Amino acid sequence: MAGFRENEKQHFPLQSIQDVVDLFRDQLTGSDEPNLPLLSIVLGAIENVLTVNRSLPGEIDHSKTLEPIFPVIELETVEALYEKFVTHVKRSIDLTKFCGEVATRELVKLVSDVIWSSLMRSFYKDKAHLQSLYSFLTGNKLDCFGVAFGVVAAFQVLGYKDVHLALSEDHAWVTFGQDLLETAEVTWHGKGNEDKRGQPITMGVSEKSWLYLNDQPVLCTRQMEVASIVSGINPSISATVDSLEMGSLQQELLWLLYDMDHLSRYPMALGNLGDLEEISPTPERPQPIDLFNEAIQSALEHYNNQHVYPYTYLGGYLYRKGHHKKALQAWADAADTVRNYNYNREDEEIYKEFLEIANDLIPHMMKIVASDNAARIHHTSLLYDPDCYANFLRFYDGICEWEEGSPTPVLHITWAKQLVFSLSKFDLSVREHIEVKGEGLEDDSSSEEEEMEEEVNGRRGEEGEDKVMDDTEPSSSHRPGRRGRRPKINIEPEG
């Protein structure tokens, strides 16, 4: 059984971050493809020592001795796991029935079944450190990303060059076939959703759905698949403690991939790197703000600006730094992106993101600026700034349009309460400086008003005079937004 190539073996044993970076650089340089199973096993083995089996009883408390505890990763360990993966894949797939150069849907489903059927019957799917082939080979556990990556790694072992990882902001699947035009589900998503493994991602499903990014997913090359496992490194030892060694390994590997231009079409990896640079800045490297803006530029240039996370990475960073006005602008830009989508039950992750921004971060920010008396007296705070008011309204307008036409409601009473709380903090003067322009509609707008009249009366009829929407669940009588065209509102400060 062909084990590792000579140029792979020479790096072992791995005893430092630099050794791992050298192995990855070697793997990413030259004409050969990077060995996906090898690299995933290496990262998983290191992560296991530095985060999972960290606090063994009786172990020296290295935080006291400040002595680094980078593990020694022996070639034998990694090679044995690699052979196990290769043997398992090759034994389970009889390729004589698949003679084509490229994969077929039947083969993709078969390989997905091989990974799937090897998983432990039941385990906590959301646990940390289940993303690597090390976890798969030593514990038969994988998270949903790990299954998709495992399928792609298995196809590399089988000699296929056309099967690649496709990534949205909360789901992963594969592309395959002659021009990478075929797609297939290979893993599950979320809780309580039947897996759709083997099925293509069709326009019917992916159109206006955030989970599939309106058909603008990140389509990985082999090098970007390496970037996805580096980005997927999880340095957390516990809810409050991170492994510094694991974090700096991730940071160094992301800079290696950045320098080799393998992150330019991967906004989330650029965002991850920005977060790591905020925690511990690397001298002579771009600032976090630059990386977040590169992620936004990447989404604008390559993904028709359909990605939301680049704006929430930036907004979160600006908020943490106290740049409240710019944070509001980034969040309004995020809402401008989500307005293209219809919210459905599998989009919970982005719902939670906007829920936290609207009902936690913005109200907290309003409290801080409202208590800043100096800024109040000099009218310099955002509460007097029409730009901020315009961005605030744009943020909420984006969320309202997101809800319109959606099968699942977004807003409920908490949203309304927090909106009123935040809105009331703005000074009355800001309203004199903004212009809410409705663009004319092609169809006869008077019917639009009549329809609006009906709708409002209709609702009142249904829910009683001005009844507050019920507190617990989004109101059941809530009907998806009007299907008719809506006035395009440009909210711009005057002048």
Ligand SMILES: CC1(C)CN=C(N2CCN(c3ncnc4sc(C(F)(F)C(F)(F)F)cc34)CC2)S1
């Ligand atoms: C602004 C934020 C709330 C901060 N972290 C965010 N992350 C952390 C990193 N992250 C990611 N970072 C790199 N690559 C990927 S691929 C992926 C996924 F497609 F959803 C998968 F594979 F199903 F898990 C997720 C994800 C997901 C989004 S968004």
